[in-house]
Structure formats: C-alpha cells, structure tokens
Amino acid sequence: MKKSVVASEKPVKAKEFDKELFKRSVEYNVRTLYRKNLEEADAQQIFQAVSYAIKDRIVENWMETQKAYEKExxxxxxxxxxxxxxxxALGNNLINLKAYKPVAEALEELGLDLNLIEDQEPxxxxxxxxxxxxxxxxxxxxxxxxxxxxxxxxxxxxxxxxxxxxxxxxxxxxxxxxxxxxxxxxxxxxxxxxxxxxxxxxxxxxxxxxxxxxxxxxxxxxxxxxxxxxxxxxxxxxxxxxxxxxxxxxxxxxxxxxxxxxxxxxxxxxxxxxxxxxxxxxxxxxxxxxxxxxxxxxxxxxxxxxxxxxxxxxxxxxxxxxxxxxxxxxxxxxxxxxxxxxxxxxxxxxxxxxxxxxxxxxxxxxxxxxxxxxxxxxxxxxxxxxxxxxxxxxxxxxxxxxxxxxxxxxxxxxxxxxxxxxxxxxxxxxxxxxxxxxxxxxxxxxxxxxxxxxxxxxxxxxxxxxxxxxxxxxxxxxGITQRRFLLHANPLLADWVTAHVGDDWITDLPQISRLKVYADDKKAQQEFMNIKYQNKVRLAKYILEHNGIEVDPRSIFDVQVKRLHEYKRQLLNILHVMYLYNELKEHPELDFYPRTFIFGAKAAAGYRNAKLTIKLINSVADVVNNDPAINGKIKVVFIENYNVSNAEIIFAAADVSEQISTASKEASGTGNMKFMLNGALTLGTMDGANVEIVEEVGEENAFIFGLSAQEVINYENHGGYDPMEIFNNDQDVRKVLMQLINGTYAPGDPELFRPLYNSLLNTQCTAKADTYFILKDFKSYAEAQKKVEAAYRDEDNWAKSAILNVACSGKFTSDRTxxxxxxxxxxxxxxxxx
Ligand code: BZD
The missing domain is CATH 3.40.50.2000 (Glycogen Phosphorylase B;)
Incomplete structure (x- = not known):
C-alpha cells in the first residue's frame, strides 16, 4: 500500500452536531423556499428543506476536500x-456524516419523522x-x-x-x-x-x-x-x-x-x-x-x-x-x-x-x-x-x-x-x-x-x-457498501452487531468476523431471530400496503430480487413453486413449513419471455394465494417496482437468498452479498461470487445445487443435453410444464404461457431448447429446497448459520474491492x- 498524504492546513474539526442550529435552518428553509412555516409545509417541502440544510453542511466539507486535492x-x-x-441520497448522507440519529432526534422534536421524510425522495x-x-x-x-x-x-x-x-x-x-x-x-x-x-x-x-x-x-x-x-x-x-x-x-x-x-x-x-x-x-x-x-x-x-x-x-x-x-x-x-x-x-x-x-x-x-x-x-x-x-x-x-x-x-x-x-x-x-x-x-x-x-x-x-x-x-x-446495506438498511441488526463486536465493522467489515463466537450462543441466536422477525414484520407491512397481500412473518421468507433475465432463472423458481403447490394439493396431509416466495424484478421493455415470466409469477400468485385448500402454506408475492430503496427493506427481511443463475452466466452478482450481510442463507448454484461466498461461510451454511460452470460449458460446446428426456421421464416436471399450456394459470387463455413452454422444450425446432438448463437443474434445486425446509425447522441451527453468514461477509465489502x-x-x- 502506498503512503498516505496528509493535506489541508486547517484541521477539519469533527463538528459537533448542533441540533438547535439544524432545526432553525430547516424552519428557515421552509420559509424561504415555500413561504410557509413547518405546520403548513407538505411532506415533499419538508424533505427539500431538510435536504438543503444537510447540503449546507456537506458543501463545507466538499470545498475543503477539493482544496486539499488542489494542493496535494x-x-x-x-x-x-x-x-x-x-x-x-438523504439517509445515506446522514449516515456518512454520522448525523443520522441526531438528525432523527432533532426532527422528532419538530414533530417530524425522518423515515417518512426519507420516503419523499425519489x-x-x-x-x-x-x-x-x-x-x-x-x-x-x-x-x-x-x-x-x-x-x-x-x-x-x-x-x-x-x-x-x-x-x-x-x-x-x-x-x-x-x-x-x-x-x-x-x-x-x-x-x-x-x-x-x-x-x-x-x-x-x-x-x-x-x-x-x-x-x-x-x-x-x-x-x-x-x-x-x-x-x-x-x-x-x-x-x-x-x-x-x-x-x-x-x-x-x-x-x-x-x-x-x-x-x-x-x-x-x-x-x-x-x-x-x-x-x-x-x-x-x-x-x-x-x-x-x-x-x-x-x-x-x-x-x-x-x-x-x-x-x-x-x-x-x-x-x-x-x-x-x-x-x-x-x-x-x-x-x-x-x-x-x-x-x-x-x-x-x-x-x-x-x-x-x-x-x-x-x-x-x-x-x-x-x-x-x-x-x-x-x-x-x-x-x-x-x-x-x-x-x-x-x-x-x-x-x-x-x-x-x-x-x-x-x-x-x-x-x-x-x-x-x-x-x-x-x-x-x-x-x-x-x-x-x-x-x-x-x-x-x-x-x-x-x-x-x-x-x-x-x-x-x-x-x-x-x-x-x-x-x-x-x-x-x-463488493457492496455495508454503510448503506447494513447500517442504513437494517438498523436493528446494525445495532446488535455493534453491541457485540463494536462498530469497527462500519469501515472495516472483516471485523464483523468477531461475531463468530456468538453463533452458538443461545441468547444471541434468539436475539438475532427476533431482529429478523421484526424486519419480516416491516416487509410484511410494506407488502400489505403495496400489494394488498397478507403474508405471515413466521413463514420462511424466500426471496429472489434482481433483474429479470432468462439466465437468472426466475422461471426455475416459479416452476418449483408450481410443483410444491401440486404436492400440497395431492397430499393435503403433508407436513409443510409455511413459505412466502417473494419476487422482485424489472424486465427490459422489449424482452418477451422475461415479461411473460412476470405474468406467470403473478398468475401463480393469484391461484395459490387464493386457494383455501392449502391453508396459506404457500404465498407468492411479486413486489412491484423493485429498486434500491425497497431493496433495503427486502434484504433485511430475507431468510433465503435465491442465487440460482445457470452456472457460468452470472459474472458475480452483488445481491447475493447484500443478503449474506443481512443474515440470509444462500440457495444457489456455483456461479459468480456464490463460489466465494460459500468458500467464506462454509458449504454447510448454504444450499448449493445444480450443474457446475464447467459442466454447463461442456454441454454448450459438445451438446449432449436433451430436455425432452427429462420431460418424458420425470412426472413432476411434466405435470408442471403441462400446466403452462393447459390453462391452469391462465383459464381464459390457455396458450398464454406457451412461449415459456417452448423455450424449455423446443417444440417448434426454431431455437435451442432450455438454453439455461432449467429442467436439467430442476431436481437438484427441488432437493436443495427440501433441505432448506428441514434446516429451518431447526431454529437454533438456522440462527447459527445465519449469524455465521453475517460474520463471514467481511470479504464482500466494496472497501476491500x-x-x-x-x-x-x-x-x-x-x-x-x-
Ligand atoms: O454487473 C452485472 C452482472 O450481470 C452481475 O453479475 C455483476 O455482479 C454486476 C456488477 O459487476 N451486469 C449488469 O448489471 N449489466 C448491466 O446492467 C448492463 C447494462 C447495460 C448494458 C449491458 C449490461
């Protein structure tokens, strides 16, 4: 590492946050910007007034920094x-100015809620x-x-x-x-x-x-x-x-x-x-x-x-x-x-x-x-x-x-x-x-x-x-920044981590490994699961407000949020949900741990199969969520408009992190790291950075399945994979695929999902079939999912694995990168x- 340069003649004092000054500047801003007092201003105006007050502080440091660069x-x-x-920007700036809590307090004294103000920012x-x-x-x-x-x-x-x-x-x-x-x-x-x-x-x-x-x-x-x-x-x-x-x-x-x-x-x-x-x-x-x-x-x-x-x-x-x-x-x-x-x-x-x-x-x-x-x-x-x-x-x-x-x-x-x-x-x-x-x-x-x-x-x-x-x-x-994706996104867990190992992790994430000694500690496990539960309640509330769907925070939150792309295989996930639903229908007595499958994904506007997959997820959700016969054991939720802000709520609440791309296709992935940092267990293929995540946390604390990258590459180069064989030999898979074209999920338009069916089976010989090895990996995915359920039933052990995921996430800070x-x-x- 190269030497550090110390610039800036005047030492920049660690400025004490002056609450009264801040409150006055918010009131002043509302007056000069909108000719209103605080009681009259609407939420957006207050957001603007608060942001300008914070910007004033930032600008001083900005000038100092640029002066130092100029000089050095x-x-x-x-x-x-x-x-x-x-x-x-607002919440993140407050975090990085180390002013989040004092500002929240100052605003509270003004009768304002910082969280609601943050929500005003696009x-x-x-x-x-x-x-x-x-x-x-x-x-x-x-x-x-x-x-x-x-x-x-x-x-x-x-x-x-x-x-x-x-x-x-x-x-x-x-x-x-x-x-x-x-x-x-x-x-x-x-x-x-x-x-x-x-x-x-x-x-x-x-x-x-x-x-x-x-x-x-x-x-x-x-x-x-x-x-x-x-x-x-x-x-x-x-x-x-x-x-x-x-x-x-x-x-x-x-x-x-x-x-x-x-x-x-x-x-x-x-x-x-x-x-x-x-x-x-x-x-x-x-x-x-x-x-x-x-x-x-x-x-x-x-x-x-x-x-x-x-x-x-x-x-x-x-x-x-x-x-x-x-x-x-x-x-x-x-x-x-x-x-x-x-x-x-x-x-x-x-x-x-x-x-x-x-x-x-x-x-x-x-x-x-x-x-x-x-x-x-x-x-x-x-x-x-x-x-x-x-x-x-x-x-x-x-x-x-x-x-x-x-x-x-x-x-x-x-x-x-x-x-x-x-x-x-x-x-x-x-x-x-x-x-x-x-x-x-x-x-x-x-x-x-x-x-x-x-x-x-x-x-x-x-x-x-x-x-x-x-x-x-x-x-x-x-890597990812722990300041946004833990300190800001998950304050309960962030405080808990700090209470156990101090706050060095904020700028030195590998320090979080000191948590390892608590992985077996029953009290720590309970506290951890309790925090996870509260974060699930927060997400459940968001889902109820935004989707009108009620989900049970005691169920397993199994989450796949990322762009919609065939190689990321949201289709594999939803086909598996269809399979589970069939199982529950056929065996109502099945001892099945309640699961909430949460999706969030935008599809490129012109990407037909991606958009159709969104429709399929929502159609499956409609059927499954409204079937009294399964007693709410499966819920499917598609979170509208997945973006950075709701991601922060979602990662904090996840139990299971779905990272199921066709091996060799996902260059790295970074969502996988955000889930890990928030104590979700990875269910994934040996692809991208999943390989390194598993290396850090140990295979026993993740659920790995599917073809390896080399196996995929070999099939691609030499052929030898025929999805039709699986279709013909695996009844469960066949049943699920037939449901794509028999109207189970599209009663008024049984042909609706045929393009997805065709993409898997190449019935028209126009393109290669199942390019992303969904059917090939289906069985091993279903088995891994069974292991997830079994593991979740052992709550102490799950908590241990989750804590170890947090503790082993040190490598994946963008500070290291x-x-x-x-x-x-x-x-x-x-x-x-x-
Ligand atoms: O980059 C992604 C990869 O798919 C991930 O595996 C990887 O973790 C991240 C960061 O390295 N790629 C993209 O997000 N790519 C695009 O968004 C993109 C946008 C425009 C044109 C082409 C690709």
Whole structure:
C-alpha cells in the first residue's frame, strides 16, 4: 500500500452536531423556499428543506476536500460509467456524516419523522442493475477510504422506468425523478464542453508539415455538468459524481440565418433534447441503437476533455498525464474514451501517434461484467463512422496496428493459424467495431468481477487475448457498501452487531468476523431471530400496503430480487413453486413449513419471455394465494417496482437468498452479498461470487445445487443435453410444464404461457431448447429446497448459520474491492483531512 498524504492546513474539526442550529435552518428553509412555516409545509417541502440544510453542511466539507486535492495534486481515478444507480441520497448522507440519529432526534422534536421524510425522495435510478449499483458502491468506498475520485456519467432526465403491475403484467411508467428538483445537485455551467457529431474529416498539412485533421459539417451539443457530493463515512471527504446534461449550443442569430442554418439549428436542438432523455432499460443485452452510441460519446467526450483540461491547469507536460489520471471503464459502454483521448492528444495537443498511444494505454483500464454473447457491443461500421468520423479513423488505425502486432507475434509460431487469430481478435471485423477488443488492446488492465468469472474470461471467452497479454488480466471480486446495506438498511441488526463486536465493522467489515463466537450462543441466536422477525414484520407491512397481500412473518421468507433475465432463472423458481403447490394439493396431509416466495424484478421493455415470466409469477400468485385448500402454506408475492430503496427493506427481511443463475452466466452478482450481510442463507448454484461466498461461510451454511460452470460449458460446446428426456421421464416436471399450456394459470387463455413452454422444450425446432438448463437443474434445486425446509425447522441451527453468514461477509465489502483496485491497478494515494 502506498503512503498516505496528509493535506489541508486547517484541521477539519469533527463538528459537533448542533441540533438547535439544524432545526432553525430547516424552519428557515421552509420559509424561504415555500413561504410557509413547518405546520403548513407538505411532506415533499419538508424533505427539500431538510435536504438543503444537510447540503449546507456537506458543501463545507466538499470545498475543503477539493482544496486539499488542489494542493496535494494526487493521482485521480475517473470512474467512467453509463450508469450510477445511487438510490436515495438523504439517509445515506446522514449516515456518512454520522448525523443520522441526531438528525432523527432533532426532527422528532419538530414533530417530524425522518423515515417518512426519507420516503419523499425519489430514487436516483440512473442504472439498470448490478453494474450501475456497483458504481454507486464504489463511489461510497472511494470517498470513505479517502481516495481522490470522480464518477463520470449521464444525467438522464428519465431514469430506470417505474414498474407497475396491471392485471399481472409489467407496465413501464416514466421515472420523472427530477420533477421536484434535486436538492443535492449543483449545476456547473462554467465547466460546459462542446461535443461534436457527424460531418466529415478534412485533412490538410500545416506549416510544420504535420497532418491536421478537422471535423467539418458536424452537429454539436453542449454538455453541462451537474455535480453530486459523495460523502465519505466520518472522514470529512466529499468526492464528486459529475453527470452531464445536454443543452443546445447557441449558434445562430435570428436575423441572419438562412434556410440551411435554420434546419441545422433545429436538428442540433433536437439532438440536445434527445441525447440524455432516457436510460436504456436493457441489462446484459446489446440493442445497437444509434442514440445509445450518441449517449456514450456525449458523456465520454465531455469527461475526457474535462480530465485533460483539469490536468493542464496544473501541469505543463501532457506526456505525464497518466501519472495523475486513470480512467476505469465500467464495461465497454465508455470504451470510446480510448479513441477520444487519442483524438484530444493528437488533434488538440499535437502529439504523435506513438506519444498519444503511450499515454492512452497507460491511462485506460477495463472491467468486464459479462460473458453473455448477446451483451457484447459490436457497432456497425456504417453507423459508427457516420456518427463519429474522426473517432472511427482512429479506431481504424488502432486496429491496423494491432493486426500487425498479431502477425508479428504469431507468423512464425508453428501450429498457429494467423488468419484465424485475426478473425477472432480484430477490433474491426465483419463490418463491425468490437468494443471489448478495443478495450483490451488499449487498456493496461482487464479485470473480471469474481474469481470464477475471471477464470472463464481467461480460459474461454477472451482466451486469445489472455494468451497475447497475460499480464493485463486480473480479478477484482465485487463488493457492496455495508454503510448503506447494513447500517442504513437494517438498523436493528446494525445495532446488535455493534453491541457485540463494536462498530469497527462500519469501515472495516472483516471485523464483523468477531461475531463468530456468538453463533452458538443461545441468547444471541434468539436475539438475532427476533431482529429478523421484526424486519419480516416491516416487509410484511410494506407488502400489505403495496400489494394488498397478507403474508405471515413466521413463514420462511424466500426471496429472489434482481433483474429479470432468462439466465437468472426466475422461471426455475416459479416452476418449483408450481410443483410444491401440486404436492400440497395431492397430499393435503403433508407436513409443510409455511413459505412466502417473494419476487422482485424489472424486465427490459422489449424482452418477451422475461415479461411473460412476470405474468406467470403473478398468475401463480393469484391461484395459490387464493386457494383455501392449502391453508396459506404457500404465498407468492411479486413486489412491484423493485429498486434500491425497497431493496433495503427486502434484504433485511430475507431468510433465503435465491442465487440460482445457470452456472457460468452470472459474472458475480452483488445481491447475493447484500443478503449474506443481512443474515440470509444462500440457495444457489456455483456461479459468480456464490463460489466465494460459500468458500467464506462454509458449504454447510448454504444450499448449493445444480450443474457446475464447467459442466454447463461442456454441454454448450459438445451438446449432449436433451430436455425432452427429462420431460418424458420425470412426472413432476411434466405435470408442471403441462400446466403452462393447459390453462391452469391462465383459464381464459390457455396458450398464454406457451412461449415459456417452448423455450424449455423446443417444440417448434426454431431455437435451442432450455438454453439455461432449467429442467436439467430442476431436481437438484427441488432437493436443495427440501433441505432448506428441514434446516429451518431447526431454529437454533438456522440462527447459527445465519449469524455465521453475517460474520463471514467481511470479504464482500466494496472497501476491500476498491483497495484492491487501488493497490493493483490505479496506484492512488490516500488523502487524509485531519
Ligand atoms: O454487473 C452485472 C452482472 O450481470 C452481475 O453479475 C455483476 O455482479 C454486476 C456488477 O459487476 N451486469 C449488469 O448489471 N449489466 C448491466 O446492467 C448492463 C447494462 C447495460 C448494458 C449491458 C449490461
């Protein structure tokens, strides 16, 4: 680890929270913002007034931090990401300011409930799922550990859609999250940048004999940054999330425009209006939309320009850029940063290709989040070169030189087919620009997000690249912030943990392992189960309010919340529920421990099978929940609009954590870690970070089932799996599948679920059957579920396992992940404000 830098001349005093001052500022804010007193203000107005009062405090630290960075001039990481799934800010800021409890008390004295005030804040849902939430956890950890960092992204006007369930179907409702204004953001017009699209590139030779490339006939957009404070936990550090809004450039005077100018002005204005309008709601799926590429270049060009300008404000030698700046590319979505940095260095700073390449390849690092072929970004040359003509020229040259490298390296190697290598590895091939290939070729680091995932990258998906650049590949197992997902989300458990082992875990999660000694302690077990029960009551209340379904908090809460995707196999879960229901119907005398199956998931708007799976879950819920014959032993709940805020309530209340992806498909998963931290037991496949979770907690404290990643890969490569065999030989499975097409769950429309049936059995021979091995894993899943039930009946032992899950979750803090990025990739110095 590198040395710590102590900056800031004035020691920043640990400010005592002044309750009276805070109360006065809330009252003052309500008056000046709304011309009301507290009694007259509505809940939203009070939320705004409280937030502005807190922001005032944050701003002081923000300025101190930025001053310290200015003075110390440390190396910075720019975390480039299309998504930051931040969730709500108020509660988290209070937690990290260590002001949550005093503020709650002060508000209570004013007759206000902090929880209700927090509920007024819309989630900042500028992300789809794991990848966007990971970015948010990383920002929290960077600030808490004191590392200088910027998050760079897009200020979408509409974030992830709100999900409503109507008649069992998902309906997407626009998420107008900025409707009431955002109290924590700061518009920074002084840092606006111009971003150019389209047109053509002209070349001329300047007086020094240099080729000068000029983009002409382009459209431009003004990128205006909004800054969000990222408050570190208890250390006075405030970093910045900078997200870019688009505005039209003021480009023409009304009295002098001709028709062409007018047309262009209108087009430019439309471009500005459209570009940041909405987050694409696809996860792990590449749709190839032109506007998406515009979004990518828009925020990357603005961010790269700003990073270079900021550097040049303090330094005169651009050649040493990489000593002060590193770009982490969150998946391939920001990969145009490579070509954009090359462009700026060559066209604006007149560096040679070689000079620019050296800087770029020492600046950019790439994180891979998926091996799903359908998620890989491949832009058609036609689109790419039309939209980004200068950038395309640069990509072309990167590709040309890379192919020379391949030829040089492999031409004389016996047994290597060089053409084959080129075909598989080229950045431009088959009329497409392959972003992952560019990211690997130009990056100094390529990392996967869990050990198994990185191994699969090295040995399967990116094998050729690993052979060529083995030193670039490394693993960084994901993590989550315990500050949001335990301290804020689960105050009862957080207090209990602190009472037993002290509060070091808040910034040093491995300390939580000291809980292990209480795993066998009967009193501790009871206290733990009691807290879990209270959290289940809290969730039951939420479900009653939001779904109108009554659930019994004494039943097992078995939870699968995550994006809906076939590889995540929500279908396996609900088919198993259908099977259990059949069992109960056939054997009413069955000794069956009551279970509440809880789902939460958004499906991409155009993903038919995913949306149909939501409908199936709701249809099964309708039938099962309303069947008096089973006496409430099974309840099925689909929680509408799963998001960061209700996730916090859900994790705290879970007994069983469903992590049942087809082995090899889930790069890491991070929900699995949030459940573990809150004392749920994992029911999962050996996939992603589940492998490491089980390694930490022990297989006896989890329920593992299903094919291994290697078995899945073998089937995929060599065939040999026929779901029809299972269908024909397993009566239980057959019965459940027949119920998909005989109207059991869709009396008015028996054909409704046929596409799901077909996806499992390939009755029309149009596609491969059961691509995600649902039938193959069904039996072993059902057996694992039986073990869950048996284990839950032994309450003491369950409590022991649950406590051990909490105690063994230390590895999965994003503080650890970030420290590894710092030590092994970024090489940053800590800044400490005294
Ligand atoms: O990233 C997810 C993976 O599926 C998880 O296994 C992993 O834990 C997390 C964090 O590393 N990937 C995504 O969430 N991906 C997307 O959301 C996404 C969004 C747009 C385009 C492509 C993918």
């Amino acid at each position: 001039d440390p190396k910075m990481v720019y975390y480039m990401s299309m998504e930051f799934l931040m969730g709500r 989630d900042a849902a500028l992300g789809n799922g794991g990848l966007g939430r990971l970015a948010a956890c990383f920002l929290d950890s960077l600030a808490t550990l004191g590392y200088p960092a910027y998050g760079c992204g897009i200020r979408y006007r509409y974030g992830m859609f709100k999900q409503e369930i109507r008649d069992g179907y998902q309906v997407e409702v626009p998420d107008n999250w900025l409707m009431n204004g955002n109290p924590f953001e700061l518009r920074r017009p002084e840092y606006a940048k111009i971003v150019k699209f389209g047109g053509y590139v002209s070349v001329h030779t300047d007086e020094n004999g240099r080729n000068v490339f000029t983009q002409e006939g382009y459209q431009s957009v003004k990128a205006v940054p909004f800054d969000f404070p990222i408050v570190g936990y208890g250390n006075g550090i405030v970093n910045t999330l900078r997200i870019w809004d688009a505005e039209p450039v003021e480009c023409f005077q009304l009295d002098s425009f001709d028709k062409g100018d007018y047309q262009k002005a209108v087009e430019q204005e439309n471009l500005a209006r459209n570009i940041v309008e909405v987050l694409y709601p696809n996860d792990n799926h590449y749709a190839g939309k032109e506007l998406r590429l515009k979004q990518q270049y828009f925020f990357i060009s603005a961010s790269v320009q700003e990073a270079v300008e900021k550097y040049m404000r303090k330094h005169d030698d651009i050649h040493k850029f990489y000593e002060k700046v590193t770009f982490q590319l969150n998946d391939t979505h920001p990969t145009v940063a490579i070509a954009e940095l090359m462009r700026v260095l060559m066209d604006d700073y007149y560096l040679t290709w070689e000079e620019a390449w050296e800087i770029t390849t020492k600046t950019c690092a790439y994180t891979n989040h998926t091996i799903m072929a359908e998620a890989l970004e491949k832009w058609p040359i036609e689109l790419f070169s039309r939209l980004l003509p200068r950038i395309y020229q640069i990509v072309e040259e990167i590709n040309r030189r890379f192919i020379l490298d391949i030829q040089q390296k492999y031409s004389n190697v016996p047994g290597v087919d060089v053409q084959e290598k080129i075909r598989k590895m080229a950045i431009i091939y088959d009329g497409q620009v392959k972003m992952a290939h560019m990211a690997i070729v130009a990056g100094y680091s390529v990392n996967g997000v869990a050990r198994l995932h990185t191994e699969i990258l090295k040995t399967q998906e990116l094998k050729d690249f690993y052979e060529m650049f083995p030193e670039r590949f490394n693993n960084k197992t994901n 970030i420290q590894q990025y710092v030590d092994e990739i970024w090489h940053l110095d800590k800044v400490v404000l005294k």
